[in-house]
Amino acid sequence: MRIRYHHPIPDFYEVDNPIDPLDSVSDDFLNNLEQFILDKSFVGVSYSKLSLEFRKRWGIDWDNILILKYLMSEEILKMKPSKEKTKLEDEEFQEFGHKTFEIADFLRKNNFNADLIHPLDDTISLRAIAMQSNDCIITRSNMCMFKEGLNLGFFMIKTSIENLPFKKENEMLWVEDFCSTCGVCIDRCPENAFDENEKVKRKVCTAHKEGCSKCVLLCPFFKRGYDKVKKRYDKK
Ligand code: SF4
Numbered sequence: 001m002r003i004r005y006h007h008p009i010p011d012f013y014e015v016d017n018p019i020d021p022l023d024s025v026s027d028d029f030l031n032n033l034e035q036f037i038l039d040k041s042f043v044g045v046s047y048s049k050l051s052l053e054f055r056k057r058w059g060i061d062w063d064n065i066l067i068l069k070y071l072m073s074e075e076i077l078k079m080k081p082s083k084e085k086t087k088l089e090d091e092e093f094q095e096f097g098h099k100t101f102e103i104a105d106f107l108r109k110n111n112f113n114a115d116l117i118h119p120l121d122d123t124i125s126l127r128a129i130a131m132q133s134n135d136c137i138i139t140r141s142n143m144c145m146f147k148e149g150l151n152l153g154f155f156m157i158k159t160s161i162e163n164l165p166f167k168k169e170n171e172m173l174w175v176e177d178f179c180s181t182c183g184v185c186i187d188r189c190p191e192n193a194f195d196e197n198e199k200v201k202r203k204v205c206t207a208h209k210e211g212c213s214k215c216v217l218l219c220p221f222f223k224r225g226y227d228k229v230k231k232r233y234d235k236k
């Protein structure tokens with residue numbers, strides 16, 4: 001059983017899935033969809049195509065995923081750990097969850113199947129799906145980082161659309177090398193929440209209980225941003 005960071009999100013669908021869904025999009029529709037997502041205050045969208053092997057491993061029969069990314073508020077992240085902070089983080093999560101249902105409805109209205117993958121579903125790892133996008137990396141601090149920022153939250157929609165712009169190669173693998181020479185997140189964790197294999201001990205980490213964000217706040221990727229860290233890394 002996973003530790004719960006958030007409260008469940010109720011269903012907000014207002015439109016049913018189409019009876020005879022379409023499976024391909026035009027470039028124009030994709031541009032409109034991406035703009036619709038940005039207009040909902042998400043910072044970007046990534047796409048995962050789940051391989052047959054992946055689907056077998058997780059016992060699922062769907063494969064086309066939209067990953068809707070939002071920036072977690074820096075103002076909240078910088079608050080001292082408290083119940084109030086975790087409440088605000090959850091409210092932000094609920095707000096973007098609600099918007100994800102609106103995006104699914106937008107797809108349904110346009111004759112595509114669209115269902116939110118529930119973030120609290122214990123049967124599937126959203127991180128594992130995210131890594132299939134070739135558009136993110138798991139940092140040494142155990143965060144799933146996309147280029148838009150370390151402080152990203154995301155929601156996912158599975159859809160009937162087969163021709164999404166899936167990435168074939170991951171350009172972020174260099175981060176593993178960078179992290180191997182850094183280690184600030186582990187050295188400065190106030191709870192010593194990393195085990196000998198550098199895995200986060202969920203029961204020790206206080207992120208979910210009190211909203212500790214220290215490993216995010218101290219990370220160069222948060223302080224300077226992905227592009228600046230990459231530029232400096234490339235110079236070396
Ligand atoms: S603090 Fe350093 S080691 Fe930890 S995730 Fe950030 S870059 Fe990687």
Ligand code: SF4
Nearest residue numbers: 189205206212214215
């Ligand atoms: S959130 Fe805080 S307690 Fe948890 S691993 Fe990061 S620094 Fe440690």
